[in-house]
Amino acid sequence: MGSPVKVILLACGSFSPITNMHLRMFELGRDALNKTGRFQVVSGVISPVSDGYGKKDLVPAKHRCEMVRAALKTSDWVKLDPWECTLSFWSPTAKVLRHYQEQYDSHSNCKTTPSKKRKKLSNRSVSDVQTNHIPSSDTETDQSPVVKLLCGADLLESFAVPGLWAQEDIEYIVSTHGLVVISRVGTDPHKFIYDSDVLTKYKENIVVVTEWISNEISSTKIRTALRRGESVKYLLQDGVIDYIKQHQLYKIPDNTISEPGGGH
Numbered sequence: 001m002g003s004p005v006k007v008i009l010l011a012c013g014s015f016s017p018i019t020n021m022h023l024r025m026f027e028l029g030r031d032a033l034n035k036t037g038r039f040q041v042v043s044g045v046i047s048p049v050s051d052g053y054g055k056k057d058l059v060p061a062k063h064r065c066e067m068v069r070a071a072l073k074t075s076d077w078v079k080l081d082p083w084e085c086t087l088s089f090w091s092p093t094a095k096v097l098r099h100y101q102e103q104y105d106s107h108s109n110c111k112t113t114p115s116k117k118r119k120k121l122s123n124r125s126v127s128d129v130q131t132n133h134i135p136s137s138d139t140e141t142d143q144s145p146v147v148k149l150l151c152g153a154d155l156l157e158s159f160a161v162p163g164l165w166a167q168e169d170i171e172y173i174v175s176t177h178g179l180v181v182i183s184r185v186g187t188d189p190h191k192f193i194y195d196s197d198v199l200t201k202y203k204e205n206i207v208v209v210t211e212w213i214s215n216e217i218s219s220t221k222i223r224t225a226l227r228r229g230e231s232v233k234y235l236l237q238d239g240v241i242d243y244i245k246q247h248q249l250y251k252i253p254d255n256t257i258s259e260p261g262g263g264h
């Protein structure tokens with residue numbers, strides 16, 4: 001068998017704040033892809049959305065990035081990339097994926113020219129991944145990694161929200177990059193893929209990971225708990241709790257988080 005296709009897992013989202021479940025997504029996604037034998041996950045990237053996204057309860061990007069940095073102290077393979085959130089305007093996810101792919105193409109050790117590299121990459125993403133083709137020659141393996149979108153099933157299902165995603169963006173994401181989707185309570189990603197012509201067309205590019213140890217942590221529930229002065233210890237990394245406390249984020253009432261790590 002030839003070499004597996006190298007993959008970078010990219011998670012886009014608000015991360016307001018980053019939770020333990022966001023971190024778990026990377027572990028689940030890497031295990032699932034590596035187990036196929038077709039892929040080798042080489043790194044993970046968290047790209048917090050720009051303040052220009054304008055979502056309710058989005059604390060400034062500076063704070064969301066610092067919380068991600070604090071959370072990633074325990075990971076040796078997932079990194080923060082602040083490019084998207086340093087822009088003042090919102091970028092569609094397709095554009096974010098394209099940006100990172102171009103970055104990795106231009107930094108890879110390929111001996112071919114950047115334009116040839118991109119051509120090789122898109123050929124491989126669309127056709128090789130769909131047909132399970134494993135590169136066989138040394139020249140073929142000398143490629144930059146494919147950036148795949150790592151997301152929860154709720155993000156996948158948001159593809160059907162009228163006006164939220166451009167159809168050409170969905171097709172670009174799923175055909176050129178591919179998705180790694182983590183199941184979430186109340187979602188049915190397999191049925192959602194079946195119901196969509198474009199997702200069914202590229203279903204070989206979508207890996208659905210069932211999380212059997214289900215954990216419905218969400219940033220919304222964390223913000224609610226913080227607002228009410230309830231402990232969020234063991235739901236967020238301690239460094240993230242310390243940062244929230246230090247900067248008085250999410251309107252925590254005074255004297256509610258008194259211990260380092262927020263336990264009480």
Ligand SMILES: Nc1ncnc2c1ncn2[C@@H]1O[C@H](COP(=O)(O)OP(=O)(O)OP(=O)(O)O)[C@@H](O)[C@H]1O
Binds near residue numbers: 183
């Ligand atoms: N418990 C979870 N299980 C699976 N995926 C999750 C979970 N929590 C978040 N995600 C995924 O993480 C990514 C980033 O999501 P986001 O920042 O919106 O987190 P969130 O917890 O859903 O926040 P919010 O409640 O503010 O929407 C998305 O792809 C989302 O589907």
Ligand SMILES: NC(=O)c1ccc[n+]([C@@H]2O[C@H](COP(=O)(O)O)[C@@H](O)[C@H]2O)c1
Binds near residue numbers: 014049094158164
């Ligand atoms: N059309 C698009 O590209 C599109 C639409 C909606 C959300 N998103 C992205 O999905 C992520 C999810 O964010 P929330 O679930 O926090 O709203 C964000 O990174 C956002 O930029 C992209």
Ligand SMILES: [Zn+2]
């Ligand atoms: Zn969300």
